[in-house]
Each structure stands twice: as structure tokens, then as C-alpha cells.
Amino acid sequence: MIKIIKEKLWNAELRKLRNPILVFLVLPFTVFAIYQLLVASPRYESQAQFIVKEPNSTSTLDPALAIMSGFGVSSSNSDVELVKAFIYSNDMLNYLEESIQISQHYSDRAYDVFSRLESDATKESKLEYYLSRVKVEIDEKSQVIALYAQAFDQNTAHQLNAAIVDRAEWYINNIGQNLAKEQLKFVQQEHELVMAKLQVAKSQLLDFQRRYNLLDPEAEGIALQQITYQLESEIASKTSALRVLRGSMSEDAPMALQAKAELDSLKKQLKVERERLTNQSSSQSNDIEQVEILGVGEILAKFTDYKINLELTLQAYTASQISLEKSRIEAYKQLKYLIVVEAPTLPEDNTYPKVIYNLALFLAILFMFFGITKIVLATVEELR
Incomplete structure (x- = not known):
């Protein structure tokens, strides 16, 4: 008699487990909530803002020369796009590897396996992971560049953002100076030949x-x-x-x-x-x-x-x-300066994961998937 009762209770439990709501909604949501609340490693985000500017030509040149050379004409957003491309490049990642060993931080086993970088990741995987942790936004009107860098602790996030800003400043200044030097060097050589003649x-x-x-x-x-x-x-x-x-x-x-x-x-x-x-x-x-x-x-x-x-x-x-x-003026125009509008911040609270947003989004997806599945199964049963 007791054996029969136990079997009935076991069968009842199995029927509960076979409940589609429990299987497709409650269990996945519970597992995801446990991961978000207890397992997921917090990520801190440091923010910085900067802008690329040209020298103020109208205050340093004769007005006639300034008009002749094209100074005072607003430039396109090619410079800010160039900075954005450099931040997202392998060169930037290699610099971060040498300066702050960023991959070692991202692959630290102290953080959860789903958030961290694989220890034996390839260069392509490292770049892909780096791009998921760094974001660049450009304001179309003001051309201000906003940089967001994520790390697993506050200090590393701040160091990462500061390193990126410093390297971007070096890059934009370096290419401007190189272009100016090469252009002026060629014209000076030609001028020396004419002087000799x-x-x-x-x-x-x-x-x-x-x-x-x-x-x-x-x-x-x-x-x-x-x-x-x-x-x-x-x-x-x-x-x-x-x-x-x-x-x-x-x-x-x-x-x-x-x-x-x-x-x-x-x-x-x-x-x-x-x-x-x-x-x-x-x-x-x-x-x-x-x-x-x-x-x-x-x-x-x-x-x-x-x-x-x-x-x-x-x-x-x-x-x-x-x-x-004219070449000296053009070389002067090639010079660019990266001006920091907002220095890299030192975050106090973790920005990620956004638990409430993630749980709500995950639950909405589960309901949508469950509803679509019910509609498909009902349609199949009806067609039979």
C-alpha cells in the first residue's frame, strides 16, 4: 500500500516536471536569475570625453594668407572617425597588452567563466573580446568623442580608459606631425634647388x-x-x-x-x-x-x-x-590636437551586469518563445 502511494506521488512529481510552463519558463528563468545575481562577475565602466581640434589659424596668420590657404573652413568628421578606427584597431590592443597587460586581466580565473576571456584565446578572439568591452560614441553635432571602457575592477577600468586616451592623443599628434614634416621637407628640397640655380x-x-x-x-x-x-x-x-x-x-x-x-x-x-x-x-x-x-x-x-x-x-x-x-601653412593645418573634455573617471559602482534589465529582457524572450511554440503546436494539432 505504501509502495503504491509512493509511486502515485512520484508520478505526480513527474507530471509537474512535464508541465511546459515549468520547463520552458520557470526553470530557465531561475537558472538565469541565479547566474545574474550570484555568479556573474561585476564589470565597472570608466568614461572619458575628448575632441580633435585644429590650431587657431586666424590668430596666427595674416588674414590674406588665412583666406588663401583655406583656414577657417570647417573640417569634416574624418579626424574623429580616424580616432575611432584606431581605438578599435589591433595596434591599440597591442599597446594595451604592453602597457597594462589587459588580456591577463580579462582572462583572470577569479571571474566567472562566461564573462572572462579564454586563457588560450587567439589574437582574433582577443580583439573581438576587447571590442565588446570598449565602446566609442561620436556626437554628430559637436564631434565630441565619448569613450567607455569596461573592466572587472575600478582601477583597471580607469587605467584602461586613461591608456586609450593617451595613446589616441599620441596617434593623432604623431600622424599630423609626420604629414606636416614630409610635405614641408619635399617643398624645402625643391626650394633649395631653385636657390642653387x-x-x-x-x-x-x-x-x-x-x-x-x-x-x-x-x-x-x-x-x-x-x-x-x-x-x-x-x-x-x-x-x-x-x-x-x-x-x-x-x-x-x-x-x-x-x-x-x-x-x-x-x-x-x-x-x-x-x-x-x-x-x-x-x-x-x-x-x-x-x-x-x-x-x-x-x-x-x-x-x-x-x-x-x-x-x-x-x-x-x-x-x-x-x-x-603655402606649404608651411598647409603643414600647420595638418597639425591636430586631442583635447580632453572629461578625464577618465574612476567608477564606484559596477555598471554591468544590469540585472533587472537582463532578467526582464530574458523573461520577455522566454514568454515570446513559449507563446510562439504553443501557437505552432496548436496549429499542428489542429491540422491533424
Whole structure:
């Protein structure tokens, strides 16, 4: 009799266990609640806010240069997206491994198995776990970057957030400086080449003037032509006067002889001046260098070539100087600064797990799953 009663009680208990509400709702919820309340390791979250800014160009540059260079124009959000991508990168994770051994903290066996990182996790698993513990949010209007970092204790959460902010600041400053240096270095090299060409052109012109002892061949050529024209005019006048004297007196008369001597002297001088226009007499320069025999026309032509070359080189130098100044401005624009709006906080209470929210969400999912299952089973029974 007692055996029969025990069997009936056992069967009753089995029927209770077969109750779908108990199996699909009560038991799962109870297990999940025990995990959330008693087993799950608390996680603390540190928060920081910062922003990427450019230098204030309008206060350091001439207004015309600022307008020419494009300063004052609002930049896009590419910088903040770049910072976000770097925070989520393997490079950041490697830095955190070296600085604070973050994987060792996340894989500590003191924390529950479902929350911690596997001790033999691969690089990909470590990065995936790191991304689940770090969150970056960007305000579209103000471009302020909010960083949230989770850890299993308050100090580690604060250290993690501070390390990420410091490394992000180093990164944004470093890439800006590298871009500025490379850009300015190339333009400076080109400017030095133009300066070298300018020095060569100046030296060639000065050496040519020194070699022929000329300050301005153009002016001297014009002066020689004027002297020749004047001598020709005087020769014509003296020839006419000599013809008149010979008509009124003998050729041996003193006045006629004097006029003839003056006319011969003028003709010789004219010949000398014409030779100067067509041929430069040979002389020594500094008692070492033999000067090339050139006419005034040839000297003027060469001088013009050297002068044009110097002017073109000077124009190139001016353009290069402007380009260099623009490049300096552009290099200055490349500099970025990460400004901390809110320093990494030291949390006092754990943010995760959110027990009430998790239990409510889990219960809602269970009810939804249970309801869908009941509807499917009822539909199957009805179709039979």
C-alpha cells in the first residue's frame, strides 16, 4: 500500500516536471536569475570625453594668407572617425597588452567563466573580446568623442580608459606631425634647388661683367654708337670746311694743313670706335684669365642671355618662395590636437551586469518563445 502511494506521488512529481510552463519558463528563468545575481562577475565602466581640434589659424596668420590657404573652413568628421578606427584597431590592443597587460586581466580565473576571456584565446578572439568591452560614441553635432571602457575592477577600468586616451592623443599628434614634416621637407628640397640655380645665374652674370669690365653693356653700346655718330658728323663738317679752304688757298697753307690734320685725326678716331663696336681688344682679367675677343654686339647678346636667365630664375625663386610659405601653412593645418573634455573617471559602482534589465529582457524572450511554440503546436494539432 505504501509502495503504491509512493509511486502515485512520484508520478505526480513527474507530471509537474512535464508541465511546459515549468520547463520552458520557470526553470530557465531561475537558472538565469541565479547566474545574474550570484555568479556573474561585476564589470565597472570608466568614461572619458575628448575632441580633435585644429590650431587657431586666424590668430596666427595674416588674414590674406588665412583666406588663401583655406583656414577657417570647417573640417569634416574624418579626424574623429580616424580616432575611432584606431581605438578599435589591433595596434591599440597591442599597446594595451604592453602597457597594462589587459588580456591577463580579462582572462583572470577569479571571474566567472562566461564573462572572462579564454586563457588560450587567439589574437582574433582577443580583439573581438576587447571590442565588446570598449565602446566609442561620436556626437554628430559637436564631434565630441565619448569613450567607455569596461573592466572587472575600478582601477583597471580607469587605467584602461586613461591608456586609450593617451595613446589616441599620441596617434593623432604623431600622424599630423609626420604629414606636416614630409610635405614641408619635399617643398624645402625643391626650394633649395631653385636657390642653387639662382646663385649660379647671378654668378654667371657677375663673372661676365667682371671679365669684360662692364657695368651695363646695353648702355655702353648706345654710348659707343652716339660717339660714332658724332664723329661722323664732325668728319662731314671738317671735310666741307677743308674743301672750302682749298678753294681759296693752296694745300700747303697752314690753315689747310691744320684742317687736314684734324680731319685725319677724326677719321682715325672713327675707325677706332667702329672697331670697338665690332671687336673687343684682348686683355687680361686678374692677370690669370684670358678674355675672349668679342664685339660689342656679341657682348650685348651674351649679356642679354645671362640677364634673361637670371630673371627667369628669379621668377622661379619667387614662385618657389610662395609655394614654400603655402606649404608651411598647409603643414600647420595638418597639425591636430586631442583635447580632453572629461578625464577618465574612476567608477564606484559596477555598471554591468544590469540585472533587472537582463532578467526582464530574458523573461520577455522566454514568454515570446513559449507563446510562439504553443501557437505552432496548436496549429499542428489542429491540422491533424
